[in-house]
Amino acid sequence: MKKSLPLIVLACLLPWLVYVFIGQSWVRILDFSLLYLMLSLGLNVVVGYAGLLDLGYIAFFAVGAYSYALLSSPQFGLHWPLLVILPIGALCAGVFGVLLGAPTLRLKGDYLAIVTLGFGEIIRIFLNNLSTPINITNGPQGISEIDPLHVGSFVFNHSSALMGISVPSVIHIYYLFLLAVIVTIVFSYRLEKSRVGRAWMAIREDELAASCVGIHTKRYKLLAFGLGATMGGLSGGLFAGFQEFVSPESFTLMESVMILCMVVLGGMGHIPGVIVGSLLLSVLPELLRESAGWQKSLLGSVWVDPANLRLIMFALALVIMMLLRPEGLIPSSVRKKELHHE
Amino acid sequence: MIFWQQVINGLTLGSIYALVALGYTMVYGIMELINFAHGDVVMVGALIALTLTQWFMQQGLGFPLSLLLASGLSICVCMLLGWVIERVAYRPLRTAPKLAPLITAIGLSLLLQQLAALIWGKSYLPFPGNLEGSSYAWHGIVISSLQLSIFILSLLLMFLLWQLVHHTKLGRAMRSTAQSVPFAQLMGVNTNQVISQTFIIGSALAAVAGVMDVMYYSVGNYTMGFLLGLKAFTAAVLGGIGNLKGAMLGGLLLGVLEALGAGYIGDITHGIMGSNYKDVFAFFVLILVLIFRPNGLLGSNNQEKV
Amino acid sequence: MSNILEVNAISKRFGGLIALNNVSLVIPQHSIVGLIGPNGAGKTTLFNIITGLYRPDQGHMLLLGKRLPVGQAHEVARCGIARTFQNIRLFGHLTVLENILVGRHLRSTASVLGAIFNTAHTRQEEREMRDKAFYFLNYVGLSHRAQDYAKTLSYGDQRRLEIARALATEPQVLALDEPAAGMNSKERQDLAQLIQRIKEEGVTVLVIEHDVKWIMSLCQQVSVLHFGQVIAEGDPHLVQNNAKVIEAYLGRGQHHVA
Numbered sequence: 001m002k003k004s005l006p007l008i009v010l011a012c013l014l015p016w017l018v019y020v021f022i023g024q025s026w027v028r029i030l031d032f033s034l035l036y037l038m039l040s041l042g043l044n045v046v047v048g049y050a051g052l053l054d055l056g057y058i059a060f061f062a063v064g065a066y067s068y069a070l071l072s073s074p075q076f077g078l079h080w081p082l083l084v085i086l087p088i089g090a091l092c093a094g095v096f097g098v099l100l101g102a103p104t105l106r107l108k109g110d111y112l113a114i115v116t117l118g119f120g121e122i123i124r125i126f127l128n129n130l131s132t133p134i135n136i137t138n139g140p141q142g143i144s145e146i147d148p149l150h151v152g153s154f155v156f157n158h159s160s161a162l163m164g165i166s167v168p169s170v171i172h173i174y175y176l177f178l179l180a181v182i183v184t185i186v187f188s189y190r191l192e193k194s195r196v197g198r199a200w201m202a203i204r205e206d207e208l209a210a211s212c213v214g215i216h217t218k219r220y221k222l223l224a225f226g227l228g229a230t231m232g233g234l235s236g237g238l239f240a241g242f243q244e245f246v247s248p249e250s251f252t253l254m255e256s257v258m259i260l261c262m263v264v265l266g267g268m269g270h271i272p273g274v275i276v277g278s279l280l281l282s283v284l285p286e287l288l289r290e291s292a293g294w295q296k297s298l299l300g301s302v303w304v305d306p307a308n309l310r311l312i313m314f315a316l317a318l319v320i321m322m323l324l325r326p327e328g329l330i331p332s333s334v335r336k337k338e339l340h341h342e
Numbered sequence: 343m344i345f346w347q348q349v350i351n352g353l354t355l356g357s358i359y360a361l362v363a364l365g366y367t368m369v370y371g372i373m374e375l376i377n378f379a380h381g382d383v384v385m386v387g388a389l390i391a392l393t394l395t396q397w398f399m400q401q402g403l404g405f406p407l408s409l410l411l412a413s414g415l416s417i418c419v420c421m422l423l424g425w426v427i428e429r430v431a432y433r434p435l436r437t438a439p440k441l442a443p444l445i446t447a448i449g450l451s452l453l454l455q456q457l458a459a460l461i462w463g464k465s466y467l468p469f470p471g472n473l474e475g476s477s478y479a480w481h482g483i484v485i486s487s488l489q490l491s492i493f494i495l496s497l498l499l500m501f502l503l504w505q506l507v508h509h510t511k512l513g514r515a516m517r518s519t520a521q522s523v524p525f526a527q528l529m530g531v532n533t534n535q536v537i538s539q540t541f542i543i544g545s546a547l548a549a550v551a552g553v554m555d556v557m558y559y560s561v562g563n564y565t566m567g568f569l570l571g572l573k574a575f576t577a578a579v580l581g582g583i584g585n586l587k588g589a590m591l592g593g594l595l596l597g598v599l600e601a602l603g604a605g606y607i608g609d610i611t612h613g614i615m616g617s618n619y620k621d622v623f624a625f626f627v628l629i630l631v632l633i634f635r636p637n638g639l640l641g642s643n644n645q646e647k648v
Numbered sequence: 649m650s651n652i653l654e655v656n657a658i659s660k661r662f663g664g665l666i667a668l669n670n671v672s673l674v675i676p677q678h679s680i681v682g683l684i685g686p687n688g689a690g691k692t693t694l695f696n697i698i699t700g701l702y703r704p705d706q707g708h709m710l711l712l713g714k715r716l717p718v719g720q721a722h723e724v725a726r727c728g729i730a731r732t733f734q735n736i737r738l739f740g741h742l743t744v745l746e747n748i749l750v751g752r753h754l755r756s757t758a759s760v761l762g763a764i765f766n767t768a769h770t771r772q773e774e775r776e777m778r779d780k781a782f783y784f785l786n787y788v789g790l791s792h793r794a795q796d797y798a799k800t801l802s803y804g805d806q807r808r809l810e811i812a813r814a815l816a817t818e819p820q821v822l823a824l825d826e827p828a829a830g831m832n833s834k835e836r837q838d839l840a841q842l843i844q845r846i847k848e849e850g851v852t853v854l855v856i857e858h859d860v861k862w863i864m865s866l867c868q869q870v871s872v873l874h875f876g877q878v879i880a881e882g883d884p885h886l887v888q889n890n891a892k893v894i895e896a897y898l899g900r901g902q903h904h905v906a
């Protein structure tokens with residue numbers, strides 16, 4: 001904990017540095033990286049600790065986001081306070097996690113991957129189509145005019161003035177997300193070192209042996225699903241309030257794969273790895289976005305669409321990491337030994 | 343009447359699923375790996391055939407000849423692709439924990455899709471040539487010659503594959519490799535070669551299925567492999583993964599289920615759900631099968647040895 | 649002496665193969681009971697059924713007169729039966745200490761909430777668990793390797809760690825599947841002493857082994873399985889001279905020569 005103090009200080013100063021020297025748009029990118037980090041930490045519980053490959057993880061993000069959207073927008077005319085809907089969204093996502101997890105528990109790893117992928121797609125298809133006969137999700141248009149993130153009269157999405165200095169909204173948001181991330185990290189870390197975390201890792205290592213020392217493997221797998229989903233749901237709520245808009249487009253399979261990439265790139269089951277992985281993969285693509293500019297100046301025209309380039313990079317990251325460094329960039333010593341096969 | 347029409351449509355679609363499912367099942371039977379990229383091999387096969395058919399026609403060749411040449415080339419490219427995929431991405435990970443090759447497979451799938459998007463763009467490409475052909479009507483049920491050809495060609499290929507697996511030296515080697523790799527090696531089987539050949543055969547079938555699919559729907563797109571692959575995988579699981587007959591049966595069955603589902607879902611749900619939910623069917627079937635009959639219809643009930 | 653475990657008319661088949669055919673056993677409390685038999689006789693299968701990994705096709709088991717749950721390994725563990733595996737199954741990439749801590753799962757209670765809020769109770773329990781874990785490591789002589797990954801241990805140490813992990817659940821019955829396999833005679837002797845010590849602490853031990861001499865000197869009672877059937881049971885010396893047993897073993901011997 002003590003060692004991380006300088007890191008926390010740096011994390012607190014970072015948005016100001018970025019704001020002053022680079023610009024507001026990059027603070028916004030930082031905000032998004034924090035959201036992704038929360039998602040990765042959630043997926044890490046499922047994939048990294050319990051060893052369950054979940055390819056539909058983004059669905060829980062979607063559940064959280066839509067819960068927020070429905071409870072605080074003109075869609076149903078509801079405008080509940082943040083501190084009520086965030087937990088509700090997280091809870092809904094958690095319940096979904098358990099419901100979706102339950103039928104898949106008996107499955108072996110690769111089946112699980114496909115089924116979770118299927119679930120992810122089902123949820124998206126429903127979001128797209130639940131506009132008739134009763135309009136719940138407003139279909140592909142999505143839900144707009146969502147209430148911003150606010151506590152009492154303080155609105156995070158608006159800039160404020162503090163002792164004469166104007167604080168841009170993206171910096172408010174940054175601190176809010178940072179707080180959420182720090183709490184998530186502390187909780188994850190404690191779980192990892194606890195009886196629960198050890199039970200997950202035992203299941204990951206050898207499910208049969210784990211059951212023979214009395215671990216209720218189904219229950220613990222469900223718990224991993226549920227907790228991971230809850231974390232996803234929480235970030236989904238923050239996402240909806242930040243964007244003030246949600247649509248099914250944000251919750252495609254690609255997003256699930258991207259979060260998996262973040263977890264894998266840094267090092268599954270190891271929090272520092274997950275942090276590095278998700279920060280890298282949420283900032284690098286933004287740099288690539290700017291590559292259109294230098295492609296033009298260097299090659300005369302845009303040869304490779306930056307959006308494609310981004311996904312190609314993700315794809316290569318997955319393949320190359322697994323082939324060359326399956327333990328991730330910053331692996332835990334445990335995982336390193338496990339994935340380096342003889 | 344509508345019922346039988348849907349069954350016919352379903353069988354056509356199902357025979358395409360079956361061809362793709364065979365690829366999943368063969369690879370799974372031998373290596374216990376879900377080759378996530380298989381659906382995207384189908385897509386590559388389809389798009390290559392589409393482009394080449396167009397090109398040959400522009401060179402003044404007739405449609406049938408163009409199609410034949412293009413399909414042949416596309417099959418060759420896919421075979422090569424299948425071989426490369428196995429060599430580069432799966433072979434080095436053969437003894438690694440399960441999660442590793444699974445993640446590479448997902449990466450490869452994404453990579454193929456994005457490369458295809460670069461080459462062919464993201465819009466839907468129309469299949470060239472006139473595919474109307476003749477059709478046969480019987481008591482109000484219409485079968486187009488395309489449907490008939492797809493169905494017959496699929497059955498023929500499945501029959502050939504069956505013969506290959508059960509009556510050739512390669513087939514015997516494949517079966518013993520599927521039983522146990524070390525055992526097969528003891529018996530003098532070059533298992534690496536057998537695994538390569540399995541990928542090559544599976545990819546060839548995938549290419550054919552791709553051509554059929556792109557002709558049947560008369561459009562192609564870089565994402566077309568995803569859903570097709572997923573459905574074919576479902577078909578393989580439905581029949582019992584690792585089981586050739588199962589893949590064929592599962593494919594046809596899923597095709598029919600889906601066609602009937604799409605046809606009747608509106609009636610069943612009193613219009614609450616329309617045919618826009620038809621893609622959800624495959625997933626539900628998959629989940630139900632895995633819950634109630636995880637070894638599939640024809641799979642045997644194997645208990646993990648301790 | 650009462651019976652701690654009764655196995656009643658258990659049958660199990662795999663496809664066409666009858667692995668166990670109407671097997672019954674009684675295990676007296678506070679004893680060491682041997683289970684021998686040629687390869688493929690069904691010994692491991694019987695263990696798997698007792699410990700809830702497989703579901704028997706027929707029959708049931710009683711632990712101290714109460715029906716033992718079938719096909720639910722974690723419930724069986726809760727009832728007080730722990731085991732080791734023929735092909736060692738440790739959590740290879742957890743440390744030696746963590747392996748034991750996982751073994752303490754049933755003897756601890758920390759929940760998710762306790763863990764994430766790091767409550768006083770959780771911390772207290774964690775400390776106690778560590779102490780207890782070291783007790784079990786000392787018991788098998790492995791405390792100096794506590795921080796190493798289980799996978800890095802030597803074969804004999806892995807066997808002992810597996811026993812310690814099973815003991816950490818504080819079982820009433822300990823089932824050991826070929827614990828002496830691959831050990832030299834010195835290690836076998838040490839192991840016999842360890843098993844003796846475990847028994848003296850009040851744990852009933854059920855042990856599978858191929859080395860007839862070793863098992864005869866260790867056990868108070870021996871059962872012989874052959875092709876899924878119990879062909880002899882009781883006092884080691886009587887069993888050793890039983891005609892059917894001699895035939896089963898000699899029959900196997902001739903098989904090997906052929």
Ligand SMILES: Nc1ncnc2c1ncn2[C@@H]1O[C@H](COP(=O)(O)OP(=O)(O)OP(=O)(O)O)[C@@H](O)[C@H]1O
Pocket residue numbers: 645646647648662665667685686687688689690691692693694734
């Ligand atoms: N999960 C399974 N599926 C199919 N057959 C099995 C399974 N488990 C065991 N068998 C078969 O049941 C029979 C008994 O096996 P078991 O492992 O119980 O023998 P064993 O007495 O422990 O032999 P060994 O001394 O070699 O360990 C063997 O023929 C084995 O092949």
Ligand SMILES: [Mg+2]
Pocket residue numbers: 691692693734
């Ligand atoms: Mg055995």
